[in-house]
Amino acid sequence: IFSKESSSLEDVGESSSETDEDEKPVRHQEGSTDLSPEYWAVQKLAKYIKGGDPTATVIALCSMRDLDLSEETCQLAIKDTGCLEVLINLLDTEEIKCQTGSLKILKEISENVLIRHAIADLGGLEIMVKILDTPDTDLKCLAAETIANVARFKRARKTIRQHGGIKRLVELLDSISVGSSYQAKDTETARCGALALWSCSKSTKNKKAILKAGGIPLLARWLKCSHTDILIPIVGTLQECASEPSYRLAIRTEGMIENLVKNLSNEHEELQMHCASAIFKCAEDEEIRDLVRKHEGLQPLSVLLDNSENKQLLAAVTGAIWKCAISRENVLKFQEYKTVETLVTLLTDQPEEVLINVIGALGECCQEEENRGTIRRCGGIAPIVKLLTATNNALLVNVNKAVGGCAMEPENMSIIDSLDGVRLLWSLLKNPNPDVQASAAWALCPCVENAKNSGEMVRSFVGGLELIVNLLKSKDKEVLTSVCAAIANIAKDLENLAVMTDHGVVPLLSKLANTNNNKLRRHLAEAIAHCCMWGSNRVAFGEAKAVAPLARYLKAKDPLVHRATAQALYQLSEDPNNCVIMHENGVVKLLLAMVGSTDDALQEAAAGCIANIRRLALATEKAKYG
DSSP states (O other): OOOGGGGGOTTOSSSOOOOOTTSSOOOOOOSOOSOOHHHHHHHHHHHHHHTOOHHHHHHHHHHHHHSOTTSHHHHHHHHHTTHHHHHHHHHTSSOHHHHHHHHHHHHHHTTSHHHHHHHHHTTHHHHHHHHTTSSOHHHHHHHHHHHHHHTTSHHHHHHHHHTTHHHHHHHHTOOTTTTSOOOHHHHHHHHHHHHHHHHHTTSHHHHHHHHHTTHHHHHHHHHTSOOHHHHHHHHHHHHHHTTSHHHHHHHHHTTHHHHHHHGGGSSOHHHHHHHHHHHHHHTTSHHHHHHHHHTTOHHHHHHHTTOTTOHHHHHHHHHHHHHHTTSHHHHHHHHHTTHHHHHHHTSSSOOHHHHHHHHHHHHHHTTSHHHHHHHHHTTOHHHHHHGGGOOOHHHHHHHHHHHHHHTTSHHHHHHHHHTTHHHHHHHGGGOSOHHHHHHHHHHHHHHHHHSTTHHHHHHTSTTHHHHHHHGGGOSOHHHHHHHHHHHHHHTTSHHHHHHHHHTTHHHHHHHTTTOOOHHHHHHHHHHHHHHTTSTTHHHHHHHTTOHHHHHHHTTSSOHHHHHHHHHHHHHHTTSHHHHHHHHHTTHHHHHHHHTTOSOHHHHHHHHHHHHHHHHHHHHHHHHHHO
C-alpha cells in the first residue's frame, strides 16, 4: 500500500533513535584488483607526509587536498595505503599547519562510512577532542566538524563522551559576543560545535551530558540569531534532544518556542523541518501546545502542508499538527485555517511516516463534531477505512482512533459500515499488538452505538462475540478497559448478551473486579451493569464474588466511577443475596451521600439501590418478627 520512500525519512519520528545509519560498514568495490591512479597518487604523497620535514609535509598535505577527496576511490586509497594513520598521528604534533592540513583532509574523507570507523579504531577521536582545548579557533572548528562526521555511529558517540568531548563542544557555543553583534568567527565556532553536538545528541547519555554541561541556555541564545547556517545545527540538536522530558521543560522555560515558531516561516526548508520536528516532539506537553498557539505557530504549520513534495518536511509538519491538535483550542484554530480539508488530501500516495501523522491529526480533530462532517464532505471516510488493512502498528492505532471518531456521527457510521469498516475493526482485535487491540475495541464502541440494526450487525461477525469476551483474559490494562467499554455497548442487545453469557462473560468480568485502576473500574462497572440484564447473571455475579470489590469503588475519587458503580450496584441489588453483601460492605452510607448528587443518573441509581436494600431489610424483619 505504501511507497518505500519512508526508509529515507530519518529521525523525524516521535523520539530520537539510536539506530545507526552505518553500524556495520560494508566494503563496496572489492571487484577490481587493478589499483586506481588515485591509489598511486596517494601512495606517492604519503611518503612525503611521513617524511618528517614539516615543510614537505605541509606541501604534500596541500597536494593531497587537490585530489578529489569526495571520490570513494580516493577516500579508500588514503585508508588502504596506511596514510590514514599518518594523518591521525599528525594531529598529535605541535605543528599547527600540519594539524590543520590533516584535519582538512579528515573532514572531507570522514563522509565515508569505512573511514569513520577506521578513524575511531585508530584513536583519532580522542586526539580531536584534545584539539578542542587549543587556543587556535580554526583548528577547533575543523576538529568539531570532523567529529560531527565521525559521530554518526554509536561507538564513536560513546568515545567522545567518555573523553570529555561533550563539555568541550558545549564550550564552543559559549562565545563572548552572543547577544550583541555576532562576530563571524564566533558564529563559525558555534556552528561547528553545534554540528558536532547534533551528531552526538542521537545518544540518550549524550543528551544528558549536554544538559549537564550547561548546553541548554547556550542553545537558547543561538536560537535567537538569524544566521540559517548556525540555526540548522542548533535546532537540529534541540529537536534531537526534545524526546527527553527535561529538555521539553527547558525549551518551555527558556522561551524557545517563540523562536522555533518564528523560523517555521524561514524560507530554508531544512530549518523549517527541524523546527517542526522540535514542535512535534515538544507538543507531547500541554503547556507547549498552548505556547505554540499563543505564538501564532498553528497557521504557519498549516501553510507548510501545501509543500507536500518535500516528504521529510511534510512528516515533521504533520507530526507537529497531530500533537498540537491534542488540545481542543488548537483544533478550533485548525478549523479556521481549513487544515482538516488539507489533511484529507494527504490520505493517499504518502509515505508511512506522513500517513501516521496525518491520520493521528484527523483522529484528534474529529473529536470535534464539526470536523466529523468536514471529513465526510471532503471524501475522507473511504481512504481512512481503507487504511484499516495496513500492517504498521503505529498507523493502525491512529486509524482506529480516526474511524472511532468519525463513527460518532450516524451519517458517517453508515458509510463506514457500507465499506465493511466494522468488520475490519473487529478483525484487528486478533492483532497480537495490545495497542492495536485496545484502539480497535475503543473504536467499536461508537460503531456499535450508532450503527443501524447494531445487534444484527454484531451477530453477523462469525465468532466475533467469543473473540471479544476472550480478550478479557488479556494482561494489558488498556485492552481490558476498552474491551469492557465495548462489551457494555454490545450487551445492550439482549440476544448478543445471551451469546456473551454462554461464552463466560460473567466470571471473566468478575475476575477483574479487584482492580485499583479507576478507568478500568468505570468501564468494568458499566459492563457489569449491562450484563445483569440477562437470565440469572445478577446471581452469577454475586456467586463470582464481584459485589464486595464493587462496593469499594464508591470510595474512589472519580465521579464517573461513582456513577457507573452505582448503576451496577442498582442492577445487582435486584438479587437479595447481593443486597446482604452490599449492606455488610457499608454501601448504604456511601450511597446516601450520592443521592444528593447533581448527576441525575448517579442520584437515581444510588436511590434505587438503597430502596432495594431497604425493601429486603424490611422483608427480613417481617419474616423474623412477623
